[in-house]
Amino acid sequence: MQWETVIGLEVHTQLTTQSKIFSGASTAFGAEPNTQACQVDIALPGVLPVLNKGAVERAIRFGLAIGARLNRINVFDRKNYFYPDLPKGYQISQFTLPIVEGGALTIQVGDEEKTVRITRAHLEEDAGKSLHEDFHGLTGIDLNRAGTPLLEIVSEPDMRSAKEAVAYAKALHTLVTWIGTCDGNLQEGSFRCDANVSVRRPGGPLGTRREIKNLNSFRFLEQAIDYEIRWQIGEIEDGRAIQQATVLFDPDSGETRMMRTKEDAHDYRYFPDPDLLPVKLEEDWIERVRASLPELPQARQTRYRTEFGLSAYDAATLTSSRTLSDYFETVTAALPKADAKLAANWVMGELSAALNRAEIDIATSPIGANRLARLLGRLQDGTLSGKLAKQVFEAMWTEGGEPDAIIEAQGLKQMSDSGEVERIIDTVLAANQKSVEEFRAGKDKAFNALVGQVMKATKGKANPAQVNDLLRAKLAG
Amino acid sequence: MQTIKSIATLLAEGKISSVELCQDYLARIAAHNPNLNAFVTVDAERTLAEARAADARRAAGQANLLTGVPIAHKDIFCAEGWLTTCGSKMLANFVSPYDAHVISQFKAAGMPTLGKTNMDEFAMGSSTETSYYGPTKNPWDVARVPGGSSGGSAAAVAARIAPAATGTDTGGSIRQPAALCGITGLKPTYGVVSRYGMIAFASSLDQGGPMATTAEDCALLLNVMAGFDARDSTSLERNQEDYARDLNKPLTGLRIGLPKEFFGAGLTGDTATAVQAAIEQFSKLGATTVEVSLPNSGLSVAAYYVIAPAEASSNLSRFDGVRYGYRTPDYADLTDMYEKSRAEGFGAEVKRRIMIGTYVLSHGYYDAYYLQAQKLRRLIANDFAQAYQQCDVILGPTAPTTAFKLGEKADDPVEMYLSDIYTIAVNLAGLPGMSLPCGFDRQGLPIGLQLIGDYFAEVRMLNVAHQYQLVTDWHQRTPGGF
Numbered sequence: 010m011q012w013e014t015v016i017g018l019e020v021h022t023q024l025t026t027q028s029k030i031f032s033g034a035s036t037a038f039g040a041e042p043n044t045q046a047c048q049v050d051i052a053l054p055g056v057l058p059v060l061n062k063g064a065v066e067r068a069i070r071f072g073l074a075i076g077a078r079l080n081r082i083n084v085f086d087r088k089n090y091f092y093p094d095l096p097k098g099y100q101i102s103q104f105t106l107p108i109v110e111g112g113a114l115t116i117q118v119g120d121e122e123k124t125v126r127i128t129r130a131h132l133e134e135d136a137g138k139s140l141h142e143d144f145h146g147l148t149g150i151d152l153n154r155a156g157t158p159l160l161e162i163v164s165e166p167d168m169r170s171a172k173e174a175v176a177y178a179k180a181l182h183t184l185v186t187w188i189g190t191c192d193g194n195l196q197e198g199s200f201r202c203d204a205n206v207s208v209r210r211p212g213g214p215l216g217t218r219r220e221i222k223n224l225n226s227f228r229f230l231e232q233a234i235d236y237e238i239r240w241q242i243g244e245i246e247d248g249r250a251i252q253q254a255t256v257l258f259d260p261d262s263g264e265t266r267m268m269r270t271k272e273d274a275h276d277y278r279y280f281p282d283p284d285l286l287p288v289k290l291e292e293d294w295i296e297r298v299r300a301s302l303p304e305l306p307q308a309r310q311t312r313y314r315t316e317f318g319l320s321a322y323d324a325a326t327l328t329s330s331r332t333l334s335d336y337f338e339t340v341t342a343a344l345p346k347a348d349a350k351l352a353a354n355w356v357m358g359e360l361s362a363a364l365n366r367a368e369i370d371i372a373t374s375p376i377g378a379n380r381l382a383r384l385l386g387r388l389q390d391g392t393l394s395g396k397l398a399k400q401v402f403e404a405m406w407t408e409g410g411e412p413d414a415i416i417e418a419q420g421l422k423q424m425s426d427s428g429e430v431e432r433i434i435d436t437v438l439a440a441n442q443k444s445v446e447e448f449r450a451g452k453d454k455a456f457n458a459l460v461g462q463v464m465k466a467t468k469g470k471a472n473p474a475q476v477n478d479l480l481r482a483k484l485a486g
Numbered sequence: 487m488q489t490i491k492s493i494a495t496l497l498a499e500g501k502i503s504s505v506e507l508c509q510d511y512l513a514r515i516a517a518h519n520p521n522l523n524a525f526v527t528v529d530a531e532r533t534l535a536e537a538r539a540a541d542a543r544r545a546a547g548q549a550n551l552l553t554g555v556p557i558a559h560k561d562i563f564c565a566e567g568w569l570t571t572c573g574s575k576m577l578a579n580f581v582s583p584y585d586a587h588v589i590s591q592f593k594a595a596g597m598p599t600l601g602k603t604n605m606d607e608f609a610m611g612s613s614t615e616t617s618y619y620g621p622t623k624n625p626w627d628v629a630r631v632p633g634g635s636s637g638g639s640a641a642a643v644a645a646r647i648a649p650a651a652t653g654t655d656t657g658g659s660i661r662q663p664a665a666l667c668g669i670t671g672l673k674p675t676y677g678v679v680s681r682y683g684m685i686a687f688a689s690s691l692d693q694g695g696p697m698a699t700t701a702e703d704c705a706l707l708l709n710v711m712a713g714f715d716a717r718d719s720t721s722l723e724r725n726q727e728d729y730a731r732d733l734n735k736p737l738t739g740l741r742i743g744l745p746k747e748f749f750g751a752g753l754t755g756d757t758a759t760a761v762q763a764a765i766e767q768f769s770k771l772g773a774t775t776v777e778v779s780l781p782n783s784g785l786s787v788a789a790y791y792v793i794a795p796a797e798a799s800s801n802l803s804r805f806d807g808v809r810y811g812y813r814t815p816d817y818a819d820l821t822d823m824y825e826k827s828r829a830e831g832f833g834a835e836v837k838r839r840i841m842i843g844t845y846v847l848s849h850g851y852y853d854a855y856y857l858q859a860q861k862l863r864r865l866i867a868n869d870f871a872q873a874y875q876q877c878d879v880i881l882g883p884t885a886p887t888t889a890f891k892l893g894e895k896a897d898d899p900v901e902m903y904l905s906d907i908y909t910i911a912v913n914l915a916g917l918p919g920m921s922l923p924c925g926f927d928r929q930g931l932p933i934g935l936q937l938i939g940d941y942f943a944e945v946r947m948l949n950v951a952h953q954y955q956l957v958t959d960w961h962q963r964t965p966g967g968f
Contacts, residue, residue, distance in 0.1 A: 048584055052804040054577065055564045055586055055683040057718050087800050089847070091824055098803020148820075150808065278847035280856060283690035283797055285719050 013211040014238050015218075016174045016204060017128075017166035020181055021159045022191040023135070023199040024067045030134050030158035031058030031101065038197045046137070046152035052096035057284050060085075064158040065288060067190040068108045068132050069298045071160060074188050074305055075127055077112025079295060085132070085285045089278045093150050094137035102161075104279040107131035108288065114164075114184065115307055116176040117325045125177045126165040133159050160190065166205065166215070171234035175227050178202055179329075180306075187306055187331040195225050202230055206237045208245070216241070217251040221258050221265055233258035237265050309334055317341070317349035326357055332372045343382030346389050355385060359402050376405050384412040396469060397421050424471045427479065430463075433471075434479055437462045448484060456480070490555045490649050490703045497544065497554045504537040504544070504554030508598055511556055514647045515601065518968060521628060524642040526561050526619045527569045528601040536598035543596050552706060553596030558648035560639050561602040562609055563694070564683040565589045568599070572685045573607040573617040573635075576805045576812045576831035586683020587715045588652060588694050595710045600648050604638030607833045608802065609659055609687040611635050612905040615896050616835040623892070624667060625965040626931050630889040633663030633905070639697045640667035645968040650698040650707055654684060656691045657790050658884075658909025661921035664697055665884035665934020668923045670951065670961060671697040672704045675941050676916035677722035679708075680715030686801040688794035689720075691913040700961055701922060701951035705730040708944065724942070732945050733952040738772035740950065743877030745780045748908055752886055760925030760933040761883050764954070768881070771953055778873035778880065782865045786911035787903060789866070792846050792859035793914070798836075799843025805831065838899065867915040874940045879950055883908055884921040884934030908936060918944050922951045923960035932960070 029036055032049035049056045072079045086104040109130035116123050135157040140149035162181065168174045182200055186193035193200050202224040207216035221237060224230045236258075241251055253271040258264075281287075304312075306328040313324035328334045333356070340352040360381065364371055384401055387393045393401060393416065404415045416422050424430055438445055441462060447455035463476045496502045512530050519525050533556065540554040564570045564582035566589075571577045585593065592599070606616040614622040614637025622637040624630040625645035632641040636653030640663035643651050653660040655673035664671030672695045679694040686692060696707035708729045715721045744765070753761070765775060807813035807827030814826035832840070846855035873880060885905055895902040912919040917938055924935035935954075939947040955961050 051809055053564070053584070053810070054570065054572065054580065054582075054685040054804070055681075057682050059717060059719055089800050089803060091803065091806060093806075093808050093820065096804060096809065098806055099800050276849045278800070278844065278849075278852075280796060280800070280847055280852070283688075283720075284686075 011211055012208045012238075012242050014169055014171075014234075015166045015207050015209060015215060016168040016170075016234060018164045018168070018174060018177060019203040019205070020162045020178065021135075021201045021203075022162060022185050024064050024158040024160055024190055025192055026061055026063040026067070026158050028061060028063075029156035030061050030064045030132065032156055034156065036157050038194075040153055042140075042149070042151035042153060044153065046155060050096065050152055050156045052098075058101060058282075060285060060288065061158060064132055064160075065108065065290075066294075066298060067158075068130065068160050069290065069295055070188050070302065071130060071162070071185065071190050072109035072112065073295070073299050073302060074184060075109075075112030075114055077109045077127060077130070079290055080106055080108055080110060081290045082106065082287050083108040083290070084287045085282045086279045087282045090275045092136065092139075093148060094139045094152070094155065096137065096152060096155055100134060100136065101282055101285070102133035103131035105281075106287075108290075114177065114180050116173065116180045117321075118173050118176045120321070122321075123167075123173065123176075125167045128163045128165050130160050130162040133161060135159050166207075171231045171238070174204060174234055175231045178227055178230055183306055183329055183331075188302060198225060201225050204230065204234055204237075206234055206241070207251070208238060208241045216245075217253050219251065219253065219265075220255045222255055222268065224258060229258055229260055232260070232263055233265055236263060240265065303331070306331075306334070313349070317353070319349065319353055323353050323357065327353060330371070332370070336371055336374070336378045339378035340382045340385070343379050344389065345386045348389065351385055351389070352382075355381065359399060363402075363406050375409065376402075380405065380411065387412055387416065391472060392416065392423055393421065394423055394469065394472060397423060422470065424467055427475065430467070430471050430475060430479055431483075433466050434463055434476070434483055437466055438483065445484065456484075488646065488649055489700050490552060490698060490706060491700070493555050493649055494551055494706075498549070504540040504556070504598060505534060507554065508533050508537040508556050508600065511600055511648060518645055518647050521623065522625060522641050522645055522647070523620050523622050524603055524632075524638045524645065524647065525558065525601040526571060526573070526604045526617075526638065529568065532567065533598050533600055536593075540596045540598055550595050552710065554598070555649065556598045556600045557592060557707075558600045558603050558639060558642050558651040559589065559592075560605055560636050560651065560653050562605060562654050562685045563589050563652060564685065565599060565602070568602060570602070570685070571619070572609070573605040573619065574832065574836070575618040578618065578812065580811055582683075584683065587680035587717065588711055589683065591710050591713065592652075597710070603636070603642055603648075603651055606635035606637070606659075607836050608685070608798070609635040609654060609656055609692075610798070610835050610839055612658070612662055612902050613890070613892075613895065614638060614663070615892065616833055618833060621892055624889045625968050626668065626889065627929070630891055630931070631666070633666035633885070633889065635659040635663075636671075636697065637663045637667075640664055640669055640671070643667070643669045643697055643699060644965060646964060647968070650696065650703055652694060652711070653697045654687075654692055654694045655909075655913065656687050656693075656794060657913050658906035660695050660697060661909050661919055661934065661936060662885050662906060664921040665923075665936075666889040666932065668926075668932025668934075668960070668963065668965075669697060669699055670701050670704055670920065670922045670955075671695065672708065672920040672944070672948070673912065673918060674708065674712060674944055675722075675918045676913075677720050678712045678724075678918075678942075678944070680713070680718040680721045682715055682717040682721075686797075688797040689801060690797060691790075691794060693913070701920070701948050701955055702730065702733055704920070705733060705948045705952070708948075727945065729944055729948055732949040735949050735953075736772060737768065737950060737953050740768070740771075740773035740879070741877040742768055742773050742775045743778035743873050743880040744775055745778050745783065745873065745880060745882060747780050747783050748882035752907070753883055756925070756927035757883050757885075757887065757933050760927075761881075761935060764924040764935050765881065767954060767957065768950075771957065776876050778876055780866070780869040780873060780911065782862060782869050783911045785862050786866055786914055787907055789859040789862040789914060790906075790910045791842065791903060792855045793863065795839040795843030796847050796856050797843070799840045799847065802832075802836065802840055807831070835899070863914045866911050870911075870915050870917060870938075870940075878940075879943065879947055880938040882936050882938075884936040885909070888927045888929070888931035888933055912938050917941060918947060920947055920951060922954065923963075924958070925960055926963075
């Protein structure tokens with residue numbers, strides 16, 4: 010029987026502000042427990058929240074980047090529940106009137122492009138952390154994270170497979186790091202996904218969903234959803250109904266397990282926070298933010314295809330991060346002769362391979378974009394063959410240095426003097442009479458053998474095209 | 487009578503030092519507080535250290551008008567190094583590590599803290615009987631309540647064991663005890679005094695204000711308390727003003743609005759007579775009266791008892807036994823710890839309001855209660871706006887009765903809630919209001935007159951009150967034995 014999967018994601022992105030959303034305490038990661046929690050964060054009696062405008066600015070930025078509606082007046086609500094790492098007994102969030110509504114994100118799944126609609130994105134504060142180990146049966150509370158600004162981005166249930174969900178999560182990750190609203194650090198919890206998953210008969214009514222909480226890697230996201238889909242289908246096919254529930258993914262077993270059902274869901278008793286005024290977004294503020302937005306990944310992809318003639322795949326790959334895309338653009342712009350395709354091939358080929366092997370990010374690449382462009386310039390002016398260029402690249406990667414200096418030092422310059430090449434060809438022809446005869450008898454393979462001999466004799470420094478031309482002329486003569 | 491104005495003059499003329507003053511008041515507190523229970527915390531060492539600093543400041547020629555004048559603070563204001571209990575067992579061990587904005591303003595002015603005054607638990611009450619630390623007694627009759635929730639501050643000022651005090655007013659908690667104790671108290675426009683460090687009861691209604699013997703003193707104290715504070719998002723960014731600047735303006739041409747709803751069937755006996763006499767007094771001072779209407783004011787108590795408990799139920803969630811305050815000594819698990827800590831740490835009235843608030847915010851009830859109450863709030867504010875088309879200030883009684891007996895209403899919450907029937911609408915609208923003494927009933931208990939101003943009309947209100955006090959002496963009378 011056929012089943013269709015329906016997936017929607019809620020992604021908590023930590024915003025890149027220096028201080029917390031409602032206090033002046035630092036948001037830096039990794040400090041000693043409770044050293045970055047001020048009297049507002051620990052909710053002493055009498056303290057009050059003050060909204061960090063930087064968090065609002067980042068939400069505006071995100072809203073503009075996805076073409077969303079920005080609510081000119083948006084409101085902070087209190088979400089009431091008790092938990093030891095929630096100091097006030099309520100979380101300040103946005104419920105009825107979020108700052109961002111609507112908008113969409115285009116994702117690439119294989120060769121297909123797909124649009125995922127965004128329902129809303131709202132500002133809220135993070136909770137602290139409960140530490141259950143090392144306290145001999147007690148629970149430790151670290152409130153450093155309490156009050157860290159989050160933008161929770163909620164998608165429509167537009168995804169139909171784990172692959173699509175991952176593609177969406179990656180596209181979102183690219184976008185938020187691209188526009189600088191989130192540092193995208195998955196290990197530190199700056200980008201956390203909750204996946205709402207249900208299955209149904211194709212075209213039928215939506216099934217009951219279960220929410221997988223707190224997935225902090227793309228791999229776990231895919232594994233968790235795939236497991237959940239199989240589990241739900243199994244249940245239904247065995248005649249059991251799905252209960253609405255919140256589940257956790259265990260990476261060790263590869264399974265999801267129940268955290269709570271709808272029955273024990275909280276009544277959060279949302280109401281507008283009387284300590285905070287409604288947030289008003291002035292038009293000139295929005296326009297200033299709009300003016301400061303960089304060219305977005307989607308726009309660049311289109312430009313790479315139309316202006317540079319790159320394939321959809323190449324355009325998508327090159328815009329998978331802003332540092333990669335900026336690097337590519339710098340190389341392209343610095344080439345003596347415009348050739349974006351050449352730049353693309355090298356950035357996605359040699360450079361990416363070397364970066365992957367060394368497990369380093371392009372931002373810290375030992376070969377800068379301008380230096381790579383100077384290398385490619387030597388390829389363009391015929392100084393280097395493709396093979397020699399790769400050799401120079403290797404030397405630049407391992408030893409550093411300018412391409413020209415390496416070419417000089419290692420004598421890798423391609424022979425451009427046709428007289429010298431001709432002399433070598435004469436020697437080769439004299440020593441390989443058998444091949445010459447075979448060629449003249451109509452064997453094309455013999456020609457390639459001769460080219461090979463010439464290249465060998467020049468230690469690869471001859472220009473293969475030039476060798477071709479000269480050799481053909483000699484043999485014809 | 488020692489007003490802070492007169493004390494300031496004595497200090498300025500070098501006739502008395504702040505240390506001598508504080509010693510004098512501390513002695514009076516020691517003598518009378520066991521009887522009144524107006525103060526919950528007195529720390530003579532701390533007070534005298536502040537007094538010495540004030541004297542040194544004066545000697546260095548850096549004194550302000552009120553430097554060296556002591557003041558008592560309602561125990562709802564966090565004050566660094568002081569127990570700050572909010573009248574609750576929940577905070578019986580809470581020593582604040584920081585100063586509320588209001589406290590730092592008074593410190594900056596060089597005014598020593600005389601002590602922390604008793605109050606209804608978390609400011610929930612109209613009689614100071616819900617305090618964990620026992621009820622405060624009314625100096626005019628110690629068998630009676632001082633009103634509440636700022637009952638400790640009101641009783642202390644009335645008994646002249648403090649020259650002035652701070653209070654907070656969420657539904658009448660400055661004005662009603664001021665009326666019942668025969669003193670002058672002012673609740674400013676919402677947003678004029680920072681709420682930072684003032685333990686929240688109902689955030690959209692709470693407002694701190696001064697309590698003293700005269701309107702002039704209230705003006706001088708408001709000059710210290712008021713002002714923008716970036717740490718309170720509801721604090722209003724306005725130019726600093728001198729609230730005493732128009733005290734001496736004549737009242738000729740003043741239009742006083744008399745809401746017919748305040749003079750209806752509920753207002754009887756001596757209170758009605760005293761308020762009527764005050765109106766005649768104002769006519770003699772050149773004011774005219776006009777009848778106005780506040781048609782929705784009758785709904786204010788109902789709206790208030792939805793909004794205030796709703797906000798309180800959330801505001802008081804932080805008292806969970808986890809980080810500070812009371813934690814039950816014996817518990818099985820987290821839920822047990824929460825339940826017992828809160829069950830044991832909060833008193834009956836606080837629990838009642840947390841339950842009401844939790845109920846009205848619950849899924850399925852929110853629209854019917856909370857949203858509806860917020861709509862009423864707008865209607866009530868509109869009524870006042872209409873009224874101010876015809877008048878400059880509104881006048882009426884502060885409370886429906888004079889001080890009632892301890893325990894008289896303690897078992898009837900609704901009867902208790904009606905103590906604030908004339909004051910609550912002012913908080914819902916965010917307007918400034920004040921209470922000043924206007925007579926005594928036949929039992930010798932003070933009667934309060936309420937003035938309600940338009941937004942930011944504190945200066946006008948204080949002017950009206952001061953002119954009245956220049957021609958009356960109700961505010962100068964002191965209870966026997968103090």
